Amino acid sequence: MSAPPLEISHVTMRFGGLKALVDFSLTMQPGELVGLIGPNGAGKTTAFNAVTGVYTPTEGDVLVAGERVNGLRPHDICVKGVARTFQNIRLFRQLTALDNVRIACHAGATSGFFDSLFLTARHRREEAHILRRAEEYLAVMGLAHRRDEISRNLPYGEQRRLEIARALATGPKVLCLDEPAAGMNAAEKLELLALIRSIRDRFGIAILVIEHDMRVVMGVSERMLVLDHGITIAHGKPEEIRRNPKVIEAYLGDAYLEEKHIAVPVEGQAR
Amino acid sequence: MSSARAVFRSVLPFLVGAPILALLQPVMPADYAIILVSVGVNVVLATSLNVVNGFTGQFSLGHAGFMAVGAYTAAKITVGLSGVQLILLPEAVSNQLVFAIALLAAMITAAIAGVLVGMPSLRLRGDYLAIVTLGFGEIIRSVIENMKFLGQATGLSGLPARTNLVWVGMSAIATVVMARRLAVSTQGRALFAIREDEVAAEAMGVDTTGFKVRAFVISAAYAGLAGALISHAILLATPRMFTFIRSIEVVVMVVLGGLGSITGSVISAIVLTISLEALREFQAYRMVVYAALLIALMLLRPQGLFGTRELWDLPLFRRLTRNRLAAAGPAGASPAEVRDDSTGPKGVA
Numbered sequence: 001m002s003a004p005p006l007e008i009s010h011v012t013m014r015f016g017g018l019k020a021l022v023d024f025s026l027t028m029q030p031g032e033l034v035g036l037i038g039p040n041g042a043g044k045t046t047a048f049n050a051v052t053g054v055y056t057p058t059e060g061d062v063l064v065a066g067e068r069v070n071g072l073r074p075h076d077i078c079v080k081g082v083a084r085t086f087q088n089i090r091l092f093r094q095l096t097a098l099d100n101v102r103i104a105c106h107a108g109a110t111s112g113f114f115d116s117l118f119l120t121a122r123h124r125r126e127e128a129h130i131l132r133r134a135e136e137y138l139a140v141m142g143l144a145h146r147r148d149e150i151s152r153n154l155p156y157g158e159q160r161r162l163e164i165a166r167a168l169a170t171g172p173k174v175l176c177l178d179e180p181a182a183g184m185n186a187a188e189k190l191e192l193l194a195l196i197r198s199i200r201d202r203f204g205i206a207i208l209v210i211e212h213d214m215r216v217v218m219g220v221s222e223r224m225l226v227l228d229h230g231i232t233i234a235h236g237k238p239e240e241i242r243r244n245p246k247v248i249e250a251y252l253g254d255a256y257l258e259e260k261h262i263a264v265p266v267e268g269q270a271r
Numbered sequence: 272m273s274s275a276r277a278v279f280r281s282v283l284p285f286l287v288g289a290p291i292l293a294l295l296q297p298v299m300p301a302d303y304a305i306i307l308v309s310v311g312v313n314v315v316l317a318t319s320l321n322v323v324n325g326f327t328g329q330f331s332l333g334h335a336g337f338m339a340v341g342a343y344t345a346a347k348i349t350v351g352l353s354g355v356q357l358i359l360l361p362e363a364v365s366n367q368l369v370f371a372i373a374l375l376a377a378m379i380t381a382a383i384a385g386v387l388v389g390m391p392s393l394r395l396r397g398d399y400l401a402i403v404t405l406g407f408g409e410i411i412r413s414v415i416e417n418m419k420f421l422g423q424a425t426g427l428s429g430l431p432a433r434t435n436l437v438w439v440g441m442s443a444i445a446t447v448v449m450a451r452r453l454a455v456s457t458q459g460r461a462l463f464a465i466r467e468d469e470v471a472a473e474a475m476g477v478d479t480t481g482f483k484v485r486a487f488v489i490s491a492a493y494a495g496l497a498g499a500l501i502s503h504a505i506l507l508a509t510p511r512m513f514t515f516i517r518s519i520e521v522v523v524m525v526v527l528g529g530l531g532s533i534t535g536s537v538i539s540a541i542v543l544t545i546s547l548e549a550l551r552e553f554q555a556y557r558m559v560v561y562a563a564l565l566i567a568l569m570l571l572r573p574q575g576l577f578g579t580r581e582l583w584d585l586p587l588f589r590r591l592t593r594n595r596l597a598a599a600g601p602a603g604a605s606p607a608e609v610r611d612d613s614t615g616p617k618g619v620a
Contacts, residue, residue, distance in 0.1 A: 092467035116456030
């Protein structure tokens with residue numbers, strides 16, 4: 001049995017006196033879909049950042065396919081096999097959908113500046129290969145017809161899908177999706193989650209999803225992790241999570257406070 | 272595409288350019304020739320700076336410093352080897368060969384300077400990077416000013432007249448071809464990714480620091496080439512030729528043409544150089560004109576004349592090509608088909 005694609009062990013993330021994430025552990029198997037939930041400010045995105053190298057964990061280890069990656073730069077971690085999307089879409093806005101995906105398709109590319117300057121055989125072979133792969137990923141995400149469209153002109157839902165296509169193109173073992181369904185209506189969310197599941201089945205990769213909408217994330221994931229104030233308060237199957245009193249308290253408690261003071265409609269309960 | 276065709280396409284711009292320039296060289300009056308040389312040098316400068324400022328989105332103000340490195344390197348070589356005749360070669364050929372070596376050496380030393388400047392400064396971005404590169408440019412100049420070996424403030428004079436239209440034209444073509452091929456390659460797309468969103472580029476596996484340094488080094492090498500060419504045209508290399516005003520001139524060309532647009536850089540380099548020559552009597556107002564131009568540009572067209580697009584992406588140009596294609600074949604072609612990013616340096620030859 002080979003090492004799991006992602007193993008996070010006892011990761012703590014401290015910013016000065018603030019503990020954003022405390023003793024966070026998670027092991028993912030290939031083809032597993034894990035949901036990461038929690039109220040605002042619970043440390044979900046911090047966990048992503050610690051895994052993908054935006055931050056270096058203060059304590060603990062992140063292992064990708066058995067290899068320790070904490071301390072590496074994000075691009076190195078990406079090459080090791082962790083890809084991500086962003087909560088607020090971060091496409092290469094002025095480039096076409098195709099170029100967005102092509103940028104991510106450099107795995108195994110060895111041709112350098114002089115190859116492209118002199119149009120060497122290696123350069124042409126790799127460019128052709130990259131083009132073919134990028135088109136495949138666009139097709140998988142149902143974006144083939146948008147190939148030459150400037151990405152900032154795409155409708156919102158398609159921008160989200162393009163971000164996933166781009167992340168997939170890096171050839172990841174683990175795909176981290178940061179609120180892929182944010183800003184979508186219920187029907188769009190279900191459609192997207194069906195798509196995410198089909199990606200998982202097709203590529204056999206482990207997928208970690210941050211999602212606010214409890215109902216959606218419960219429907220799609222095999223396992224869930226609940227964070228509150230950086231602490232993992234629950235970990236288990238969706239049905240167990242639903243009944244877990246700590247989770248209910250974290251959500252309802254916060255929701256109650258938020259409603260009282262700033263009147264933010266809380267996702268998850270409202271729908 | 273077969274290998275033979277690729278090789279042919281690689282050298283095609285040069286095959287077309289060389290004889291034209293060679294024919295032009297003897298018939299061109301000297302005062303026009305020097306203007307053309309200056310146009311060509313500015314095309315090299317603007318296009319190469321565009322790789323950093325336009326493609327990669329990093330604001331460098333140190334281009335003149337790299338020019339100086341190239342100019343002095345080449346000058347030292349051509350002056351040092353001026354009496355030397357390479358064995359078995361006629362003098363003219365030997366001289367040209369020495370100049371070719373000098374140009375190559377200029378590119379290499381400028382590239383090395385690019386590494387030295389780029390490594391520490393490219394950790395910064397935006398205004399900070401601009402200030403640091405400006406500082407490095409000035410450091411290079413004041414180092415030269417204080418080195419006896421390099422002639423201090425008076426510089427090196429008595430350089431052999433080696434720069435001609437062929438050398439300048441070939442260099443300009445080489446720079447444009449380089450920029451174009453870079454723009455449609457994996458490396459170029461990585462640079463665009465850095466410009467668009469550095470965090471996302473990093474997350475998609477683009478080594479942002481590495482690519483920034485690479486862009487910087489490539490750009491510096493071509494600036495060195497430009498410096499070598501201009502110094503062998505005016506037969507002089509002095510620190511005063513490479514002040515930060517020179518850097519600003521190049522930045523104006525790039526910004527005016529549109530950051531990221533190769534054709535924009537080329538066209539604005541040509542137009543600006545020629546119009547400044549035409550307005551030579553008003554030399555004193557040069558910087559005023561630059562300032563006014565930039566202010567007008569910021570107000571009227573902040574993205575530059577071409578934005579990030581190329582000439583053939585513009586609606587007018589597309590309409591022209593579409594008409595031509597429609598006339599050629601009954602099927603015609605849509606703009607999307609006309610635009611073919613995977614091909615070589617269309618329109619630059």
